[in-house]
Amino acid sequence: VRISDFLEKESSETPPQGLYTIFNDQMEPQYVGYSNNLRVAVESHLEKIGDTRCVNIRVENGELLSPNAADLEVAKQLSRLEYTPPGNSAEKWKWEVSPKGSIAQPEIQTIISPFAPESTTAEEIVAPTQPEVGQDYQQLNVENVDYVLDTVRPYLVKDGGNVAVVSVADGVVAVRLEGACGSCPSSSATMKHGIENTLKASFGPQLKEVVQVTLSAPATLDTVNQHLALFKPALHRFKGDIQCVAVIDSVATVMYKGPDVMYSGVCKALEERFPGQIDRVERVDWVEEGS
Numbered sequence: 001v002r003i004s005d006f007l008e009k010e011s012s013e014t015p016p017q018g019l020y021t022i023f024n025d026q027m028e029p030q031y032v033g034y035s036n037n038l039r040v041a042v043e044s045h046l047e048k049i050g051d052t053r054c055v056n057i058r059v060e061n062g063e064l065l066s067p068n069a070a071d072l073e074v075a076k077q078l079s080r081l082e083y084t085p086p087g088n089s090a091e092k093w094k095w096e097v098s099p100k101g102s103i104a105q106p107e108i109q110t111i112i113s114p115f116a117p118e119s120t121t122a123e124e125i126v127a128p129t130q131p132e133v134g135q136d137y138q139q140l141n142v143e144n145v146d147y148v149l150d151t152v153r154p155y156l157v158k159d160g161g162n163v164a165v166v167s168v169a170d171g172v173v174a175v176r177l178e179g180a181c182g183s184c185p186s187s188s189a190t191m192k193h194g195i196e197n198t199l200k201a202s203f204g205p206q207l208k209e210v211v212q213v214t215l216s217a218p219a220t221l222d223t224v225n226q227h228l229a230l231f232k233p234a235l236h237r238f239k240g241d242i243q244c245v246a247v248i249d250s251v252a253t254v255m256y257k258g259p260d261v262m263y264s265g266v267c268k269a270l271e272e273r274f275p276g277q278i279d280r281v282e283r284v285d286w287v288e289e290g291s
Contacts, residue, residue: 003057019073023056031087031095032077034070075154083197090202140206142168148202153234157265162230171208219277250279257286
């Protein structure tokens with residue numbers, strides 16, 4: 001439906017909530033989000049982005065959701081698209097709205113990459129660059145690529161996979177598809193439509209190529225936890241976490257907290273990542289450190 005018609009139909013006294021997608025006049029997705037006040041959110045998008053790109057809207061879930069549930073629904077919707085909309089990648093800072101519908105302010109903070117050595121401190125990491133007004137693309141480096149890929153990780157994890165940034169050099173980004181994604185027959189489509197298009201939207205002509213690399217290693221406590229570290233950023237978005245506490249006789253025992261749907265994906269990823277070495281994953285209650 002056209003946004004102008006949508007705003008005319010809905011009453012400001014009973015603002016609807018739900019999962020929504022904004023399209024331009026060519027019906028190309030520009031942003032996928034959730035708001036408990038769609039009218040305010042859409043009006044904010046119009047004010048910030050303009051009516052040339054905010055032309056049509058589709059609302060697919062009118063339920064009132066918690067923040068974590070809303071994030072999961074957005075991730076599911078993004079996974080159904082051929083590419084990540086600019087509002088969920090390069091222009092995320094311009095489009096994101098608060099739960100009440102107002103445009104969120106861009107947040108500049110120091111983020112330590114999950115692929116950095118454990119000894120790395122916040123001062124040694126350059127914070128992911130948020131684009132300024134008039135700036136089209138972020139700087140192409142490992143930290144920013146890792147940051148952008150956080151937009152696709154939740155639904156890769158849901159399907160038992162993940163992606164790790166191996167290196168960035170001379171415009172070439174090397175990534176490693178993990179778990180089910182690494183062995184899936186559709187991995188080339190995942191690279192092209194999910195990962196490569198997402199990175200192109202954020203980095204533009206700086207990005208020359210995205211290549212896939214592979215890595216094999218025995219299933220030990222260290223290697224399993226190194227692999228599980230790739231899932232932590234997605235789990236942390238849902239206040240979750242995971243840690244392997246033992247690998248004995250092809251059985252990996254893990255402490256886990258978080259959504260059940262993501263846990264099943266992690267189990268599948270471990271079995272795919274260590275074929276013939278891990279046949280089963282057993283879950284135990286999460287124990288906080290020091291308790």
